[in-house]
Amino acid sequence: MRVSRVIVAAMTFLFCLGLISDSISAQDMQTGSLEGKVLAINKKGKDPQPLSGASVRATNEATGLIKEVFTAKDGSWKITLLPPGLYTIRASKEEYWPVEIEHFPVQAGKNNTVDEPFVLKKQ
Numbered sequence: 001m002r003v004s005r006v007i008v009a010a011m012t013f014l015f016c017l018g019l020i021s022d023s024i025s026a027q028d029m030q031t032g033s034l035e036g037k038v039l040a041i042n043k044k045g046k047d048p049q050p051l052s053g054a055s056v057r058a059t060n061e062a063t064g065l066i067k068e069v070f071t072a073k074d075g076s077w078k079i080t081l082l083p084p085g086l087y088t089i090r091a092s093k094e095e096y097w098p099v100e101i102e103h104f105p106v107q108a109g110k111n112n113t114v115d116e117p118f119v120l121k122k123q
Helices: 002-030
Strands: 032-041 055-060 066-070 076-082 085-092 099-106 111-113 118-121
Touching: 032 055, 032 085, 032 099, 055 076, 066 076, 085 118, 099 111, 099 118
Parallel strands: 032 111, 032 118
Antiparallel strands: 032 076, 055 066, 055 085, 085 099
């Protein structure tokens, strides 16, 4: 009797885990992600270096949805679970001039990479 309860509980757990996994996979296929790098240059325009702690904000141009992340130590960033569409992407940090690109396409089921890094110049 006790063994059968354990087996039923284990099978229920595995079934629920499968449902969650399928749900996450379906969500990934309906959304896309963006990733890239942010660099900083000094006032003379030399020596680009990774910029940590910079804000990167993606705004869906059709819906106004905004998602924001901050760069890692190496200047990298990634925004996940974005509905497909065109986005305006803005990188900024206090004491630096912001940089923005418009009409960047996000495709569902894809990791969309901004090939050129955002280069922020010290004010």
